[in-house]
Each structure stands twice: as structure tokens, then as C-alpha cells.
Amino acid sequence: MTEELIELTNTLAPDLVPVPVDAEDVCPMCRSWRPAGEPRCNNCVQAFDELTAPCELVIPISLYSKPSEMRDRLTFYKDGDESQQRQYAPEVAAILDRFFVEHGNQLQDRTGGWDVACVVPSESRVPPHPLERALSNLPARYVPERELLLARDVGNVGHRILSDDAYRVKENVVGLTVLVLDDVYTTGGRSQSAASALTLAGAHVAAIVVIARRVNPDWKPEVRAMWDRQAARPFSFSEEPWWV
Numbered sequence: 001m002t003e004e005l006i007e008l009t010n011t012l013a014p015d016l017v018p019v020p021v022d023a024e025d026v027c028p029m030c031r032s033w034r035p036a037g038e039p040r041c042n043n044c045v046q047a048f049d050e051l052t053a054p055c056e057l058v059i060p061i062s063l064y065s066k067p068s069e070m071r072d073r074l075t076f077y078k079d080g081d082e083s084q085q086r087q088y089a090p091e092v093a094a095i096l097d098r099f100f101v102e103h104g105n106q107l108q109d110r111t112g113g114w115d116v117a118c119v120v121p122s123e124s125r126v127p128p129h130p131l132e133r134a135l136s137n138l139p140a141r142y143v144p145e146r147e148l149l150l151a152r153d154v155g156n157v158g159h160r161i162l163s164d165d166a167y168r169v170k171e172n173v174v175g176l177t178v179l180v181l182d183d184v185y186t187t188g189g190r191s192q193s194a195a196s197a198l199t200l201a202g203a204h205v206a207a208i209v210v211i212a213r214r215v216n217p218d219w220k221p222e223v224r225a226m227w228d229r230q231a232a233r234p235f236s237f238s239e240e241p242w243w244v
């Protein structure tokens with residue numbers, strides 16, 4: 001790990017919110033809030049209702065809410081003006097890089113490893129996805145061959161919209177194990193639709209790794225309680241993650 005990576009990511013750490021361990025009010029799949037007595041959050045229930053093969057192992061590096069510096073970073077590294085993109089894109093890449101340097105071996109042990117990593121394509125942007133570009137400056141290490149396996153297809157996808165045919169798998173993936181990467185997980189519409197498409201095409205999805213899972217503390221007091229609990233804790237890149 002380079003000094004620069006440590007220094008940059010340590011500067012960003014105060015903007016990150018630790019992902020909760022198992023608890024009654026935590027969705028065991030995506031680490032957001034879940035209603036009392038429910039097995040999963042509403043988003044994950046919907047993923048199982050509407051997709052053939054959602055991925056049960058979702059690994060957010062951080063939680064985020066809106067408004068926040070983290071939300072701006074994850075929005076404007078791709079949609080901002082030139083100076084925002086210049087500042088935020090290396091920060092987004094560094095967060096993912098630090099995660100893999102700290103926990104890549106553990107993730108390989110936990111999942112059995114993967115053959116390729118694949119970034120979920122944009123709705124409308126011309127490929128490559130800005131996350132792909134942000135990653136392309138980094139050493140391969142734990143994210144080998146970030147092939148553009150997926151393209152948008154006919155199915156609808158977006159906020160609370162999931163479909164098996166939202167993405168077309170462009171290559172033969174039969175027997176391949178794929179790690180799905182995305183920047184944010186808001187309802188899981190995009191990354192879970194991608195995971196389902198890959199699985200239906202014959203791949204095994206090892207996990208979905210996202211930089212941040214959105215939580216909306218304004219939705220209900222119970223969500224706020226869970227958010228406040230996590231936001232009160234300092235974030236550390238080296239802390240043992242919940243999924244180990």
C-alpha cells in the first residue's frame with residue numbers, strides 16, 4: 001500500500017459511515033434498515049420477488065445518506081463539472097483500492113475468489129462507466145480483467161425497478177465467477193438486475209461490492225436510530241468487516 005493511498009483514504013475516512021454487523025434492524029443482505037420481524041429490507045424482498053437470481057452477498061464499503069459529502073463525491077465524480085470530476089474520481093477509486101488492499105484476501109477466502117470483475121453499466125452514458133475509468137489508473141491486484149461484460153438491454157431498471165433483461169451479457173460467461181462492482185446501492189435495482197442477468201447467462205456471481213449503500217434516515221425514526229448508531233462510530237478501513 002503506498003503512502004499516498006493511505007494518506008488520501010485516511011483523509012476521506014471521516015466521510016464514510018461503518019456498515020453495521022448483524023442486528024434485528026439490519027438487512028442481512030444489503031446492510032440497510034429492515035422492519036422488525038422481516039427477514040430482509042423492502043428492497044431485497046423486491047429483488048427476490050422480481051428477479052430470478054439476485055445476489056445475496058452485497059458488500060457496501062460504507063453507508064451514506066443525502067445530503068452528504070459522500071453523496072456529492074459519488075454523484076459528481078461522474079456527473080459533475082470538470083474540476084469536481086478531477087477531485088472526486090481519484091477519491092472514489094482510492095476508496096475501492098484501499099478496500100481491496102485491506103480486505104481483498106479475505107474477500108477471496110469468503111467467496112472462493114473470482115475470475116473477472118465487472119462494473120455495472122450506466123443507464124445512458126456511453127461506456128466505459130466513470131467507475132471503470134477511475135479504476136483503470138489503479139494496479140490490477142484484486143480487480144483483474146475488468147472486462148465490459150454487460151451492456152444495457154431492453155428491460156427497465158432504476159430506482160425500485162428491477163428486471164432480468166435490463167442487461168445483456170456480451171460474452172460467454174458460462175462457468176465464470178464474476179465480482180460485480182458499482183458505486184452506489186440505492187435500491188439495488190441496477191446491481192441486482194446485473195447479477196441476475198449474469199447468473200442466467202451461466203456465470204456465478206461471487207458478490208456485489210459497492211462503495212456505499214444509501215440509507216434514508218428521514219424515512220422513519222427507526223431508520224434514523226440505525227443510521228445514528230452507525231454514524232456515531234468512526235470509520236476505519238482496516239476494521240474487520242461483518243462478512244468475514
Ligand SMILES: [Zn+2]
Pocket residue numbers: 027028029030031032040041042043044045
Ligand atoms: Zn436489503
